[in-house]
Amino acid sequence: MQIVTADRPVDRPDPARRARRRPTPGLALGGLAVAAVALLPLAYLLVRSSEVGLDRALDIATSERVRGLLWRTGLLAVSVTVAAAAIAVPVAWITVRTDLPLRRFWVVATALPLAIPTYVGGYAFVGALGPRGILQGWLEPLGVESLPSLYGFWGAWLVLTLFTYPYVLLTVRSAVRGLDPSLEEASRTLGQGRWTTLRRVVLPQLRPSILAGSLLVGLYTLSDFGAVSLLRFDSFTRAIFVQYRASLDRSTAAVLGLVLVAVTLVVLGGEFAARRSGSYHRLHASGARAAPVIALGRWRWPTFGLLCALLTVALIIPLAVVGTWFLRGLDAGEPIRLTATLAGNSLRAATLGALASVAAAWPVALLAVRRGGRLGRLVEGACWVGHSLPGVVVALALVFFGARVAPSIYQTHWLLTLAYVVLFLPQALGAIRSSLLQISPSLEEASRLLGRGSLATTFRVVIPLARPGLLAGGSLVFLTCMKELPATLLLAPTGYPTLATQVWSSTSEAFFARAALPALALVLLSSIPMAILVLREPDR
Amino acid sequence: MLNGTVGAIEVAGLHKRFGRAPVLQGIELRVAEGAILALLGPSGCGKTTLLRTLAGLERADAGTVSIGGRPVVGPGLDVPPERRRVGLVFQDWALFPHLDVAGNVGYGLPRKERTADRIEAALELVGLGGMARRQPGTLSGGQQQRVALARAIAPEPSVLLLDEPFSNLDTTLRAEVRTELHHLLVELGVTAVFVTHDQEEAFVLGDEVAVMLAGEIVQQAPPADLYAHPATPWVAEFIGDANLLPAEAAGGSAATAVGEVTLVAGGSGPTTVLLRPEDLRLSAGGDATVELTEYFGHDTMYLVRTVDGTVVRVRAGAAPTHRRGDHVTVRYDGPAAISYTSEARSAETPPTAAPTLASR
Numbered sequence: 001m002q003i004v005t006a007d008r009p010v011d012r013p014d015p016a017r018r019a020r021r022r023p024t025p026g027l028a029l030g031g032l033a034v035a036a037v038a039l040l041p042l043a044y045l046l047v048r049s050s051e052v053g054l055d056r057a058l059d060i061a062t063s064e065r066v067r068g069l070l071w072r073t074g075l076l077a078v079s080v081t082v083a084a085a086a087i088a089v090p091v092a093w094i095t096v097r098t099d100l101p102l103r104r105f106w107v108v109a110t111a112l113p114l115a116i117p118t119y120v121g122g123y124a125f126v127g128a129l130g131p132r133g134i135l136q137g138w139l140e141p142l143g144v145e146s147l148p149s150l151y152g153f154w155g156a157w158l159v160l161t162l163f164t165y166p167y168v169l170l171t172v173r174s175a176v177r178g179l180d181p182s183l184e185e186a187s188r189t190l191g192q193g194r195w196t197t198l199r200r201v202v203l204p205q206l207r208p209s210i211l212a213g214s215l216l217v218g219l220y221t222l223s224d225f226g227a228v229s230l231l232r233f234d235s236f237t238r239a240i241f242v243q244y245r246a247s248l249d250r251s252t253a254a255v256l257g258l259v260l261v262a263v264t265l266v267v268l269g270g271e272f273a274a275r276r277s278g279s280y281h282r283l284h285a286s287g288a289r290a291a292p293v294i295a296l297g298r299w300r301w302p303t304f305g306l307l308c309a310l311l312t313v314a315l316i317i318p319l320a321v322v323g324t325w326f327l328r329g330l331d332a333g334e335p336i337r338l339t340a341t342l343a344g345n346s347l348r349a350a351t352l353g354a355l356a357s358v359a360a361a362w363p364v365a366l367l368a369v370r371r372g373g374r375l376g377r378l379v380e381g382a383c384w385v386g387h388s389l390p391g392v393v394v395a396l397a398l399v400f401f402g403a404r405v406a407p408s409i410y411q412t413h414w415l416l417t418l419a420y421v422v423l424f425l426p427q428a429l430g431a432i433r434s435s436l437l438q439i440s441p442s443l444e445e446a447s448r449l450l451g452r453g454s455l456a457t458t459f460r461v462v463i464p465l466a467r468p469g470l471l472a473g474g475s476l477v478f479l480t481c482m483k484e485l486p487a488t489l490l491l492a493p494t495g496y497p498t499l500a501t502q503v504w505s506s507t508s509e510a511f512f513a514r515a516a517l518p519a520l521a522l523v524l525l526s527s528i529p530m531a532i533l534v535l536r537e538p539d540r
Numbered sequence: 541m542l543n544g545t546v547g548a549i550e551v552a553g554l555h556k557r558f559g560r561a562p563v564l565q566g567i568e569l570r571v572a573e574g575a576i577l578a579l580l581g582p583s584g585c586g587k588t589t590l591l592r593t594l595a596g597l598e599r600a601d602a603g604t605v606s607i608g609g610r611p612v613v614g615p616g617l618d619v620p621p622e623r624r625r626v627g628l629v630f631q632d633w634a635l636f637p638h639l640d641v642a643g644n645v646g647y648g649l650p651r652k653e654r655t656a657d658r659i660e661a662a663l664e665l666v667g668l669g670g671m672a673r674r675q676p677g678t679l680s681g682g683q684q685q686r687v688a689l690a691r692a693i694a695p696e697p698s699v700l701l702l703d704e705p706f707s708n709l710d711t712t713l714r715a716e717v718r719t720e721l722h723h724l725l726v727e728l729g730v731t732a733v734f735v736t737h738d739q740e741e742a743f744v745l746g747d748e749v750a751v752m753l754a755g756e757i758v759q760q761a762p763p764a765d766l767y768a769h770p771a772t773p774w775v776a777e778f779i780g781d782a783n784l785l786p787a788e789a790a791g792g793s794a795a796t797a798v799g800e801v802t803l804v805a806g807g808s809g810p811t812t813v814l815l816r817p818e819d820l821r822l823s824a825g826g827d828a829t830v831e832l833t834e835y836f837g838h839d840t841m842y843l844v845r846t847v848d849g850t851v852v853r854v855r856a857g858a859a860p861t862h863r864r865g866d867h868v869t870v871r872y873d874g875p876a877a878i879s880y881t882s883e884a885r886s887a888e889t890p891p892t893a894a895p896t897l898a899s900r
Contacts, residue, residue: 180632180634182631182632182634183634185621185630185634186628186630186634186636187636187647188596188597188620188621188622189595189597189621189624189626189627189692190622190627190692190695191622191625191695192622192647193620193622200647204636204639205637205638
């Protein structure tokens with residue numbers, strides 16, 4: 001049989017491609033300035049490392065100490081990532097697709113551990129199980145003098161896994177919601193059972209989201225400073241910090257920082273390659289039909305029990321421990337007024353960071369969305385470079401920069417705000433970008449034809465319409481700045497403690513009661529926007 | 541063509557409800573071995589649900605289904621889809637985006653039979669030879685549909701189900717793809733059931749057409765029988781242009797707005813008579829008026845208002861010879877007409893899809 005058909009490729013209009021014009025000089029300059037700021041830490045780190053000479057730098061980078069650090073940090077990143085994915089993927093699927101009891105509650109509850117900064121998690125862990133911790137206190141009358149040490153690899157692994165798995169959960173869950181149920185049905189009609197379908201159709205579909213979520217966890221683990229240093233795990237970030245604080249040889253710290261940046265780039269590159277080879281897009285927009293609810297049957301309550309266990313370990317116990325220390329602190333007369341000052345400091349620093357990030361993201365988003373082209377991609381890419389750098393490294397680079405090149409802003413809010421912009425600008429960028437994409441270019445064109453100039457159009461049409469994105473981006477950066485630890489620790493003006501630095505320093509010195517109220521305040525301030533974010537997810 | 545057994549489908553007393561809303565209400569259906577059945581109905585009539593129930597993707601509340609003589613649905617019985625040997629071509633084709641064309645087509649084959657030859661043979665069958673390594677996203681709509689078809693027939697199912705097989709194609713492509721599919725189904729000799737809301741598709745492809753309304757099969761018959769003898773006025777209107785004229789029956793004929801018409805079944809009293817537009821003739825002069833002329837190329841449709849105000853549709857197989865405002869005479873020149881008692885007419889809700897002026 002001969003089949004001849006005139007086939008035409010399915011073409012889809014690209015709304016962003018419309019109205020692409022050359023950028024105005026002002027916009028181009030603004031974007032380039034932001035890109036320069038984003039690249040500043042990396043550039044300065046290179047300059048500073050080169051001062052020791054290439055031979056010496058290579059010696060440091062290949063020394064046994066660095067190799068050990070690489071091995072330990074890499075092992076931790078891989079183990080945390082694997083464990084986080086192993087928890088998050090089943091939880092994501094169960095909370096979307098099944099008849100789990102109280103499913104709506106679990107959708108929110110399983111994501112909440114993300115509101116607990118890892119150093120607060122580390123604090124809860126040490127405060128419960130460490131020397132002078134709660135458990136030790138209970139056991140002492142029974143004659144137990146010391147507990148097996150929780151410090152080191154396994155402590156860091158547990159804490160980082162419990163408080164970062166929501167990164168994978170959130171990305172995979174949105175992918176599960178987007179699964180086209182007819183693909184699973186097609187597999188069934190082709191003679192494959194439930195489990196085979198899960199393996200051959202569902203998991204391959206989820207692969208990009210699992211990779212994306214795992215990347216977030218992996219990069220986070222590489223850059224985490226608070227939890228690893230509280231749990232005294234000798235990772236790269238801690239080594240850099242100690243090197244910087246303990247010796248005058250700051251160039252060595254700079255070289256270590258560069259090595260960590262290299263590791264980060266390798267991870268990013270690997271993910272990029274994996275994503276390219278596995279790139280596939282949805283062939284059709286999903287039909288109106290919702291995915292059928294899968295009955296768990298006799299596994300319904302055991303599954304419920306497992307989720308209860310997860311919630312207990314990742315949320316209830318940490319909060320209970322912090323709460324216990326808070327009550328003990330009240331008994332011992334810990335000053336509450338101090339926490340109010342700390343909260344004020346945190347709020348002020350985070351507000352500055354959020355405003356500056358939104359202001360910096362605006363020209364970049366405009367360039368990327370409205371003008372497109374090579375310049376837009378270049379500027380946007382530069383912003384992401386800053387974001388992928390570990391906080392310790394950015395802070396270190398800015399310390400060098402401030403002390404040597406710009407002493408007038410060293411030890412001021414300016415430098416700290418600059419660090420926040422470098423680290424978190426892409427969070428604002430993402431939100432602003434997507435809200436700009438939703439504004440039809442013809443609205444701007446209409447405004448211009450009605451006699452408003454470019455600037456007037458921006459203020460009277462574009463900004464009002466992009467407001468949801470500006471607000472969302474701003475609050476996201478605000479939240480992240482509140483929780484940020486290493487850059488705040490290194491760059492905050494002298495005598496300017498924040499909630500985050502207070503939790504960290506009190507815990508490092510085992511003043512658990514002193515850390516309790518700041519930690520509670522942090523979790524509370526972070527969990528409100530978190531809950532709103534999760535509740536806004538679509539249901540199934 | 542297919543080596544596997546080709547099976548008949550038998551459905552009896554099938555019921556299904558979604559929550560409170562009944563979707564299937566006692567479906568009775570029989571498809572002979574190797575026959576092609578069109579399930580025709582307006583949207584929301586339950587035809588897709590029926591198809592999915594046959595495939596095992598929906599669970600029936602009551603009734604029985606057997607495929608190839610083997611019961612698959614019955615009291616305490618619901619064979620899972622993977623063990624029904626039913627091929628289904630989805631409305632959106634549901635190609636696996638993570639697999640290439642060969643991966644899609646070979647998906648349902650047992651591991652041992654999943655060979656390049658076997659897959660290529662299935663692709664040749666649908667005219668896609670040499671496309672095995674392409675990604676589904678790079679194919680055109682028509683090609684994607686053929687991959688979906690090859691995937692469904694590769695495991696040699698005993699029946700093939702197709703859900704709105706042409707709805708995702710450009711209108712310009714449809715007629716062409718329809719003929720190809722027709723060729724292929726005939727060549728395969730497979731028992732096939734396809735769902736459509738398009739009367740033309742149902743008539744062209746179906747050996748038999750089952751008309752569905754509100755969860756029931758209203759009538760199942762070969763297309764020509766269906767067209768000539770629709771069971772209800774609603775069916776008559778749904779499957780083609782129809783003039784349903786109020787009439788007064790007396791003996792073997794009835795008096796209508798277009799004159800005396802011979803009836804198939806005699807009777808007396810008020811009735812409704814079905815007159816197809818192509819059975820009406822126009823001649824110049826008279827007391828009816830041409831209100832609109834619609835020229836289609838192969839024929840012309842006239843909307844004519846008779847002296848008592850009834851509007852009738854008249855089809856003539858030529859270029860327009862009467863113009864708007866012309867005075868004409870309409871007369872019936874067809875076989876003995878079907879009539880419906882007024883109870884039968886009021887029992888059915890007229891479809892919104894195909895109203896005719898004559899029914900107002």
